[in-house]
Amino acid sequence: MNAETAxxxxxxxxxxxxxxxxxxSLREARGLTQRALAEQVGLRYYTFVSQIEGGYGKIPxxxxxxxxxxxxxxxxxxxxxxIYYYDPVLYRMLFGDTGSIEGDPExxxxxxxxRRGA
Numbered sequence: 001m002n003a004e005t006a007x008x009x010x011x012x013x014x015x016x017x018x019x020x021x022x023x024x025s026l027r028e029a030r031g032l033t034q035r036a037l038a039e040q041v042g043l044r045y046y047t048f049v050s051q052i053e054g055g056y057g058k059i060p061x062x063x064x065x066x067x068x069x070x071x072x073x074x075x076x077x078x079x080x081x082x083i084y085y086y087d088p089v090l091y092r093m094l095f096g097d098t099g100s101i102e103g104d105p106e107x108x109x110x111x112x113x114x115r116r117g118a
Contacts, residue, residue, distance in 0.1 A: 011088070017055030019085035024053040026071040040070035058086050 027037050027049075034053070038046035041063060051057045059067055059082065068078035084091045 013055060015085045015088065016058060019058070019082060020053040020055040022081065022085070023059075023067075023071070026073060027053075030070075030072055032070070037070055041066040058082075 027034070032040070033046075034049040035046040038044075038049050043049065048057070052059060061079075061082075064079050064082065065075050068075040071078070080091075080095070083094070
């Protein structure tokens, strides 16, 4: 692993915050508390939902179907949206564009850094 790949991406935190806001809006639109959502998706602790909504973590991909169902959203649409937030480079590779995040269209400038000596 070289120094370029070892550095954390400065967009990680803002993207996770944006993902958390999106998830919170879905939860609230369904009239669910964090505790109720946690129960529906099979979480032991509802504080995990709080951490996700606060941008301090991300949903493991194997849990996407349960979250999508609990939040009343198509599973493929849910996965696509989370990839948009959690891995914008992969999103661009799969879907060809980055779209925009409401309130900050510049947040997903995921152009890879230029390599030195390349």
